[in-house]
Amino acid sequence: KAGVTQTPRYLIKTRGQQVTLSCSPISGHRSVSWYQQTPGQGLQFLFEYFSETQRNKGNFPGRFSGRQFSNSRSEMNVSTLELGDSALYLCASSLGLAGGYNEQFFGPGTRLTVL
């Protein structure tokens, strides 16, 4: 089975711009979660989508949004980029809801740099 894929792998944007990241889960997985990884902050949960519905949300501002399509692929959008948004963005897929004893499989991440 192909693993979780994310595109693009690297992005450079300037402050004020917006960005869209994409995540393709493992075939058959219905849950996609998004995380922000920064040095010293570990993995911070953004949101989880399951069957095209947001099921769980972390403590991030409304500039961070996402959606999931009928084929379980998910996109994450960040509007009005700030310098502090520079990070590695990881998505993870699981068969069922991530909070329900389901192992999460991570993608390679998208490295976003905001200048």
Place this chain on the structure above:
Amino acid sequence: GENVEQHPSTLSVQEGDSAVIKCTYSDSASNYFPWYKQELGKRPQLIIDIRSNVGEKKDQRIAVTLNKTAKHFSLHITETQPEDSAVYFCAAHEKLTFGTGTRLTIIP
């Protein structure tokens, strides 16, 4: 909301010795506690997990213990090897909260 604290942030261990990483959580509703290993430049991968109705789980050199009353859980790695060098993250699920990670270095 859920808060997960992880200690220590860095840990250096002589090869062959044991390593212990500890995490505490705040939400008593948390019921699933996975541990992830992230090697340099790679994605996190699940190495072991434990459910709230179990006190201990072991898989070869790795074990996890859970104390629900005290709300803490620990990762134990015995007979450490160079390939154990990585960043380890604990997590508490109900709200998908991760600890800030422990950088483990095995000294040959």
